[in-house]
Amino acid sequence: AIDDLCALVRHDSQLGNEASAQGWIADKFAAMGLDVERVKIDINALRDQPGFSPPVIDGCDGRENVVGLHRPQNPTGRSLILNGHMDVVPTGPAEQWRFGPFTPHVEDDWIYGRGAGDMKAGIIAYCHALQALHDIGLEPAAPVTLQSVIEEECTGNGALACLHAGYKADCAIIPEPFNQTLMTAQLGVMWFQIHVSGSPAHVLDTSAGSNAIEAAFGFFETLKEVEEIWNHPTHRHAAFGAHVHPVNFNLGKIEGGEWASTVPPVCTADIRVGFYPGMELEKVRETIEAVKQSALDNHPSCKGAKIDITYRGFQAEG
Structure with missing residues (x-):
């Protein structure tokens, strides 16, 4: 998991520059045996949807979310979405980093690098959780959808595009870094x-x-x-x-x-x-x-x- 997270942090995925990191996670999903699909952001299609936010940069159309689908042969039980965002916030002054923002650095119990916690760690965690079941010969009985979305740090239109494209489930879990707690209300x-x-x-x-x-x-x-x-x-x-x-x-x-x-x-x-x-x-x-x-x-x-x-x-x- 640490190796995977460091590999993902090396991809600069600031706003508008997420394609390389999204390509990495698409390969990861495929290696896990998941069906991989891509969901483009279409601003005109989303504009009238509840939850839409006006974009802050030009060129949002065509940028992609990546979805990995676990489809059991005989599904039973309740379906699940595991959603994480690939975009990261700006790095701030480079001279204030001991190592480069996209040069992951492991020290004691911490991994340093822009996006390591928020929230590439959550994406790697949900991949390894699903992989761990596979490694002991089990699989979820219901459909599980892994979503790697963009635009989370500024609009939420990435997740909205997935919803608009028809990806739904009985429950969604977003493994954001909240100090090992569950968030029950959101400002x-x-x-x-x-x-x-x-x-x-x-x-x-x-x-x-x-x-x-x-x-x-x-x-x-x-x-x-x-x-x-x-x-x-x-x-x-x-x-x-x-x-x-x-x-x-x-x-x-x-x-x-x-x-x-x-x-x-x-x-x-x-x-x-x-x-x-x-x-x-x-x-x-x-x-x-x-x-x-x-x-x-x-x-x-x-x-x-x-x-x-x-x-x-x-x-x-x-």
């Missing part, structure tokens, strides 16, 4: 991007302009007030009652300005918010829009600015 996640327009001015008279970068921070400061309210014990979903800080908002990416001595007229920021099960997407968006208006009306950094919001990436209810 919703929403990504959105703000486009802030200010007005330029020379540094000799900054008051003559409207600083778009400062306005972006003013918006986020206002938004953080909502995070504080949602984390208050009186606002929590019962499943998260004992959690110290269940809801987190994150200003994950920002770019703006054009010149060190010019008040920046434009800024773009990508933000992620979490929210409780039972909260509807439209209600969350209404809250975000209300935050925008409050920031424009009340936050001094937002004076004179214009803020437009685009919702893309995760639009996932809890």
Whole structure:
């Protein structure tokens, strides 16, 4: 299992670059005696499906999930899907890695490398669990579907494509790394991007302009007030009652300005918010829009600015 995981980690499978790793797992499924099928992402076919999220990169169409099928001759009992994602998040600065992010390194009881835990280990684990039964002369009596999906870290459209293609079962297990615990409730996640327009001015008279970068921070400061309210014990979903800080908002990416001595007229920021099960997407968006208006009306950094919001990436209810 360690050798397999290290082999899989060596494949850089960041967003849009998953084909090599998916080829590796397709070969693995085939070597296990499974029927291997590929499921392409078709954005137009998925757009109106429940759970769809607008993609964050171009070129999503045609990228593939890989499915391995165990089909018993005389199926009995209940069917199972084992689902894991092959895509990994960006690596961060290379100089902060002792070894390369895609150079797996085993040290004591840990394997280091981007995606080793989240979640290539889960994919290798479900392969070896099925293989272990085969090795002792057993097999599941019901159909088992192994899914290696993409787009999990930003939209969920990979798993949605498998569902839309007709892969269903009585139960699905996702072996994400949750410290040997079972997750029984999941927060919703929403990504959105703000486009802030200010007005330029020379540094000799900054008051003559409207600083778009400062306005972006003013918006986020206002938004953080909502995070504080949602984390208050009186606002929590019962499943998260004992959690110290269940809801987190994150200003994950920002770019703006054009010149060190010019008040920046434009800024773009990508933000992620979490929210409780039972909260509807439209209600969350209404809250975000209300935050925008409050920031424009009340936050001094937002004076004179214009803020437009685009919702893309995760639009996932809890």
